[in-house]
Amino acid sequence: MNLYHIQSNVQGVNRLASFLEDNYIGIAWSGTGDLEQTPPELWKEQLIQHYRLDETELANILATLHTFANLMQDGDYVLISDDEWTYVGDIGDYYYDDSAGTEEDLICHRRGVTWLGRIPLAELNDKVQALQNDSSILAKFEYSISQAQLDRGLAISVASEAANSPSTGVDEATIQTALHVLREALHSEEEELRIRAAAAILQYAKQ
Template sequence: MNLFHIQSTIHGTDRTADFLEDNFIGIDWPATGDLEQLSAEEWKEQIGQHYTIPESELSGVIDTLQTFVKIMQDGDHVIVHDDEWVYVGDIGDYFYDDSVSIEEDSICHRRGVTWLGRIPLIEINDKVRALISNASIISTFEYPLSQAQLEPWISRTPETETAVQHSVGVDDGTVQVALDVLRKALQSEDEELRIRAATAILQYAKK
């Protein structure tokens, strides 16, 4: 499992809220069309037809597309950040959203994301700080995922997912329902379920 950071400012517009609210991440170059079934050589042809990119920069664009379309995998993790928080998500499959326009600031190349939680920017470790400081559109965490130390802040269990997603826009009523479920789970005869519920409640209390 890999961890990636993706820039959420596209053509000067911060799209972090869009990513969080609509559960996706995305990148530029919408006019190329769906790239999933095309070779890198065909990508180069598509880019050349629609964009004026210096030859010196073309390989970097191809590398970015390659990472987003081919190297990222369902189940990998991604982070985006704003001035206060780092948001952690579980990546889904690549798709090309042709329901939006192909204007320069459109985001057609997309991957679905299940957002797992958020971490105060001041709490991330040096390795993650270096990752989000990278100027590349997409950057890859160069260490084992465990060294990112994300686990205390996120949860991927069905029992806790709703409560964790409060950090990215779930309404208070839904959060209360989820907390009631977790409180009931604390009384379960299943020890693992009790531990997961207790962990989720403690994580929520930290926020």
């Protein structure tokens, strides 16, 4: 299980709100076509045909496409951020959506995301802050995901969301019971279990 950070500015447009509302992440260069249907050896040819790129740009884009389509896996985690928050998501499968066209400013290369919660930027540890400050379009966390310590921030986010949401439709006793279960789950030795427990309670509290 890996952790990635993806830039939310795509072709000069901030897509963060769309990523969060429509539950996906995406990258540009739609002119390559569906990366699952186009053999990797043809990606370079398609990029040269559709975009003006120097050799360095071409190499970087090919690496980004490979990471997004092939190295990322269902169940990995992704971070996106704004000026105050980092949003944590559980990544789904790759898909190509050209329903609106394939112009350069459109995002056709996509992965579905289940957003688990948000963490104040100030509460990220140094390793995760370094990941967020990476200028690459798509950057991989080079440590064990347990060293990201995301479960601690998500626990705070979950508790805050549950306590301050007046329209959840869940009675206070149930919320408190769920939060108790969450706190117990956060003591699990499995990082994935801790994160998923936090996400499950947050999603339940939002209903």
